[in-house]
Amino acid sequence: xxxxxxxxxxxxxxETRAIxxxxxxxxxxxxxxxxxxxxxPVIVFLCVLGVTLGLRGTESRTHPNPYTVAVEGDIEGARxxxxxxGDRLQFVPVDDARMATVDxxxxxxxxxxxxxxxxxxDPSAAVxxxxxxxxxxxxxxAGSLLLQSAFVNLESTQVRQQLxxxxxxxxxxxxxxxxxxxxxxxxxxxxxSLVSQAVPGLLCLQAALLVTxxxxxxxxxxxxxxxxxxLLLPVSRRSLAAAKGLGELAVGxxxxxxxxxxxxxxxxxxxxxxxxxxxxxxxxxxxxxxxGVLFTFTTTLGIVIGTVSRTHEQISLATGAAVIVAALIAxxxxxxxxxxxxAVAVIPVAxxxxxxxxxxxxxxxxxxxxxxxxxxxxATAVLIHLTGRTLDAERMVMRNG
Amino acid sequence: xxxVAGLAKVIGDTRILDDVTFTAPSGSIxxxxxxxxxxxxxxxxxxxxxxxxxxxxxxxxxxxxxxDPMAARRVIGLVTEEPGLHDRLTVREQLVFAARAHGLxxxxxxxxxxxxxxxxxxxxxxxxxxxxxxxxxxxKVSLCRxxxxxxxxxxxxxxxxxxxxVAADGLEALLELDEVTGAKTVLLSTxxxxxxxxxxxxxxxxxxxxxxxxxxxAELVRSSGAPTFREAFxxxxxxxxxxxxxx
Numbered sequence: 026x027x028x029x030x031x032x033x034x035x036x037x038x039x040e041t042r043a044i045x046x047x048x049x050x051x052x053x054x055x056x057x058x059x060x061x062x063x064x065x066p067v068i069v070f071l072c073v074l075g076v077t078l079g080l081r082g083t084e085s086r087t088h089p090n091p092y093t094v095a096v097e098g099d100i101e102g103a104r105x106x107x108x109x110x111g112d113r114l115q116f117v118p119v120d121d122a123r124m125a126t127v128d129x130x131x132x133x134x135x136x137x138x139x140x141x142x143x144x145x146x147d148p149s150a151a152v153x154x155x156x157x158x159x160x161x162x163x164x165x166x167a168g169s170l171l172l173q174s175a176f177v178n179l180e181s182t183q184v185r186q187q188l189x190x191x192x193x194x195x196x197x198x199x200x201x202x203x204x205x206x207x208x209x210x211x212x213x214x215x216x217x218s219l220v221s222q223a224v225p226g227l228l229c230l231q232a233a234l235l236v237t238x239x240x241x242x243x244x245x246x247x248x249x250x251x252x253x254x255x256l257l258l259p260v261s262r263r264s265l266a267a268a269k270g271l272g273e274l275a276v277g278x279x280x281x282x283x284x285x286x287x288x289x290x291x292x293x294x295x296x297x298x299x300x301x302x303x304x305x306x307x308x309x310x311x312x313x314x315x316x317g318v319l320f321t322f323t324t325t326l327g328i329v330i331g332t333v334s335r336t337h338e339q340i341s342l343a344t345g346a347a348v349i350v351a352a353l354i355a356x357x358x359x360x361x362x363x364x365x366x367x368a369v370a371v372i373p374v375a376x377x378x379x380x381x382x383x384x385x386x387x388x389x390x391x392x393x394x395x396x397x398x399x400x401x402x403x404a405t406a407v408l409i410h411l412t413g414r415t416l417d418a419e420r421m422v423m424r425n426g
Numbered sequence: 427x428x429x430v431a432g433l434a435k436v437i438g439d440t441r442i443l444d445d446v447t448f449t450a451p452s453g454s455i456x457x458x459x460x461x462x463x464x465x466x467x468x469x470x471x472x473x474x475x476x477x478x479x480x481x482x483x484x485x486x487x488x489x490x491x492x493x494d495p496m497a498a499r500r501v502i503g504l505v506t507e508e509p510g511l512h513d514r515l516t517v518r519e520q521l522v523f524a525a526r527a528h529g530l531x532x533x534x535x536x537x538x539x540x541x542x543x544x545x546x547x548x549x550x551x552x553x554x555x556x557x558x559x560x561x562x563x564x565x566k567v568s569l570c571r572x573x574x575x576x577x578x579x580x581x582x583x584x585x586x587x588x589x590x591x592v593a594a595d596g597l598e599a600l601l602e603l604d605e606v607t608g609a610k611t612v613l614l615s616t617x618x619x620x621x622x623x624x625x626x627x628x629x630x631x632x633x634x635x636x637x638x639x640x641x642x643x644a645e646l647v648r649s650s651g652a653p654t655f656r657e658a659f660x661x662x663x664x665x666x667x668x669x670x671x672x673x
Contacts (some may be wrong), residue, residue, distance in 0.1 A: 040527065047523050054514035250510030254571075257474060258527045259499040345495070419477050 038266040044255065048272025052242065062280035063237050069230050069284075081359045090295065091115040092168030095125030095133040095157075102140035109174045113171060126157045132168045133157035214363075223386035224292045224312060226359035231284055232319040233351030235277040235326040237344040242273065243331025244340050252332075266328065266412040274324045285316065292385065307391065308385055311394060315381040316402045320375060323347070325408040332412065354378055364388065370397040373404035427452050427611055428473065428579060431480035441635060442468045444562050446482070447557045448630045448640050449608045450613045452578070455601070457626030458615040461663060466615040466634040470583040481644060485566075487578045487611070500528060503572030503580045509588045513557030517548065517567050521558065521574055528575035542573050548595045562593025569597070573606065580607060582614045591655065594621070595608055601625055623655045 053059065091113050096103050100118040110117060119125035122133030137143070141151055155178070158169035212393040246252050255265060278285070292312050297305050330343040351374075358365045358379045364386060365379035376397030383389035428450040435443040443465045450456035457600045460466050471477040473484060475495040483492045487501040512520055518539065525535035546566050551559060556567060564586060572580060582601070586594035598621060600606055601614075616622055622629055623643050631639035639646060639662050643655050652658035 031524070041658060043523060043526055047512070047519070050519070051512045051514050249513075250506065250508035251512060253476070253511035257499060257502070257504055258524075259496050259529075260527060261496075269608075 030066055036224075037261065037264055040260040042270045044260065044265060044268030045252075045275070046273035048269060050117055052272065052276035058238070059280055062170075062234070062277075063283065066232060069227070069371055070235070088113075088164055088167060092119060092132065092164065092171060093130040093173065094168070095119040095123035095130035096135040096136060097123050097133065099138050100141045102133060103136055104181060105141065107172070111175070114175065115169070122155075122157055126159065126165075131162070131165045132159070132170065132172065136207050163198040204224070221382050222360045224288050225315070225381040225383060226355040227284060227288050228312070228319055228381070229351050229355040229359055229374075229378050229390070232323040233279050233348045235273075235281070235320055235323040235349075236330065236347040238277060238280070239273040239324050239327025240331040240340050240344050242276075243269070243328055244337065247331070257307075259323075262413045262417065266409060269328050270325055270409070270412070272323075273327065274320060277320060277324055286314065288316075300319065304387070311381055311384045311389070313376045314394070314398060318398050318405075319374060322405045322408070324411060325405050328412050329408055350424050358382065367393060373401040377401050427485075427487065429485045430469075430473070431484075433469070433479050433484060434473060434474065434481035436480050437463075437468075441478075443472070444634070444635045446637050446656060448483075449636055450611050451628070452611045452625040453609050454514055455607060455612040455614055455625045456631040458613055458632065459541060459617065459619065459622050459659065460632035461617060462489070465634045466513075466617075466632055467583060469632065470581055470615050471670075472503075474502060474581055475499055477578060488660055496502060500507035500538070500575070501577050501579055503575070505565070505568050505572045505579040505580075505582045505585045507584045509556075509568035511556040511564055511567060514555055516553050516555055517543075517570075518552040520567070521552075521571055524571045525574045526599070530654060537577065538574055542570050546570050546573075546600055554631070560593070562659075564590050565589060569600065578610055580610050580612045582616075583611065583612075584616055586616070586618065595617075598625060619656045619659055629659075631659065632664060638662060653666070 067222075085088070092115065094103075094114055094116050097119055101254045103116045107114060116134075117130065119130075119133075120328060122135050126133035128325070132295060133155075137152060137154075147385060156169055156172055159165035160262045243252070258265075267344060289312055293305060293309050299313060305390070326347060327344070331341060334340045334343060353374045358369065358375050359382055364383060365375070367383075369379040370376040370393045376393075378395040383393060429559065430449070431447050433443055433446040434441065446465070448456075458466050458469060468477065472479050473486065473491075475491060475498055478493070483635075486498050489498045489501065491498050499515075520537050521543070522532075525538055527533070528571050529613060530538060540549075543552055546569060548563070548566055548570055553561060556564060559567065564633060569585065585601075586597050589597065601612070602625065614622065614625060626640055626643065629639065639659075641649070645659045646662070647653075647655050650658035651660055652661055
């Protein structure tokens, strides 16, 4: 590095730090704004935590009520034989099992009338039975499997009875096979767990709130002539953009401190109870890395919105859109039923959220975290470049009229 | 010294400034006068490097704005109608920051602050938050900030606009002090003719984006035949405004 370049970096950092400190100090003395920005994430945190707690993990999740089976045909026979095997199937009589499966029940069953009588009269008779399920509906598939296993149980009971009868007649030995079928329901596959969903979801929402806070502060300063005064300083636009970003990031980090501490502590405690010390360190490090990357991106986005927008309406529109996108990412990637595909790692922000979820799930990879971090930081760099351009004095003057 | 030659600025389809040429000499206050919408603020913004000229050249303290706008910002102090202060920061914090941003070290900034605050009677307000100050005092802080790095050129864009009579009179009195504006090149944009007559040794009148008069107040009165400076200026501006703005 040349002397000129070294001096350039030094001057750049001195200018940037001075402006950033001023910005942060001004922001931290705004008690009302601090209160709003500090309390909102806590409320969001509690709401998300409550929702996530309500989701529960896969391991304990079963269909809350009996599966409704629409029976076309021998309803009494179905209730007497299949229904007697457990309380998880509820049979309702219908005229058309196919339509009822689509409209009112979770699955359907077609049984010829007089099933019991038919079997009693001729145990070897072939009885055609149809099960109707909706393949794309997990509860329907699960109910169908339960129904099929009920038939298997029915058959095995009959076989066992035949074996016992044969033993009574001394036709077979006494060491018969004992078969027990245990039904374990599972409505969907997945790795949902409290920590792997709540932590990335909260970080995503917290980051979204930074967009709103930052954009509003920028436009408020612009309307009071503060930005104009700063544009008159003999500092580069790059310094000014970076300083605003650092100042806002500091204010954002401080207002988000309660949630940040809660998230990190929550993640750390859960990891400590369920994993190794190495896993604990890795999880906490990934949480902090993701937090830093997401906050940097959203703060920069807030500055771009604050400088580009001409009116408060435009600010509201743009920040609202950003919050909605963040909420969508939180809902689909962080809190979604299934973990995101690995390819999501290349998408800025969503990739970081997904990679964090995978890490906290114990399925993550360093490569995915690195790719997600790189793409989000790349997007941030593009935004910083854009911010430098939007801080052009002439554009700002024109925007202010 | 400020030298403006053939300056033109087009915004949208409107030619806001058209062939504006004037010189503001060192060690004196030059008044930039004109009615609302004449182009005074646009001229000041071009001089302050906030707007780029479309045609012509501007030289401030020997620095060509088109060549090195960053260097020009170091020799300019600007006061605008809106002070642009951080309400929650103290006066001292903002002024020290401005001094440091202009390259003064901590000790030099402190010394300079003491001197300027003394001249502008702001010493007792240095540790007060700007948001609690009166409008007049906020404008004094803005002037203090413009002077903190001791620039050779001071641009004042309607500094007394919105102030009450007492506050405006107090600010004008400060601008008359040698310690404040003495050796500097001062360009004062205003639509208050009494203020210009009191402070300016030379006046440049703008109407519809063009310079219509560039002379001393006394010469303006003499050549127009009007009894007062106000009447002379209104007469000239009235005639010039009939021509309209070029597009």
